[in-house]
Amino acid sequence: MAKGNLFKGLRIALLLYVLAMVATGALLARARSTDWNDTLWLALYPVAAPAGSMTEGFIDTLSNADFSDIEHFLQAEARRYGVALEKTVKVHLGEVVATPPPQRPRQHSALANAYWSLKLRLWAWRAGRSQSGPAPDIRIFLVYHDPGANTELPHSVGLKSGLLGIAHLFADRRAGPGNNVVIAHELLHTLGATDKYDPETLMPVFPDGYANPEAQPLLPQKRAEIMAGRVPLNAREALMPGSLKEVVIGPATASEIRLQR
Incomplete structure (x- = not known):
């Protein structure tokens, strides 16, 4: 029993050490990520969910060009806020990650979420070690799901701590712009x-969640604010934007990521 506790303690100590090293690097990277003095390198790592499904064949067809909309969107919005950087974000499609990320806890307690966050960062660190090339500034893992087997996707997440995200997406060419x-x-x-x-309602919050909060009439809006995620049509209805061409970065979001100072 004592030996088992010793091994468990060593595993926890090793986990804490690894996370401390990751956290130190993340603090430095986080400060640089929003000074907008240099291009941010964004690595996208595909994950098939589940492995062996049709999603693997879909992933094989992906290229950097499929994500160029993200570069163009960030570039255009940064310029709109006066950032003169020649290229704000450079996207690189990495190699496939074989192991899926740890699932979010069903119980949304602070302790459960904190433990899941630790496991996620450790998983991301391990997954990143197998990737070739220089270390990126930001990592987002693209978990692709079979659209024929899933009508709803798990909740995607982006973590400021660790500069990493998990995006749950449909493995369908038609879903590419929405992805x-x-x-x-x-x-x-x-x-x-x-x-x-x-x-609770998923409706954009006024005014920060509106692309044009000064529009007359206010509704329907023509575009979505990126962090609101939907185009409000009336007080109870909102639509998902079809692509990033229908999306803007609002002033509140721009301030949070230091595009607007």
């Missing part, structure tokens, strides 16, 4: 942006 909206949303979470929708 890029999800990826961009989680990317901005890693940079410090917060959600701007009501967690």
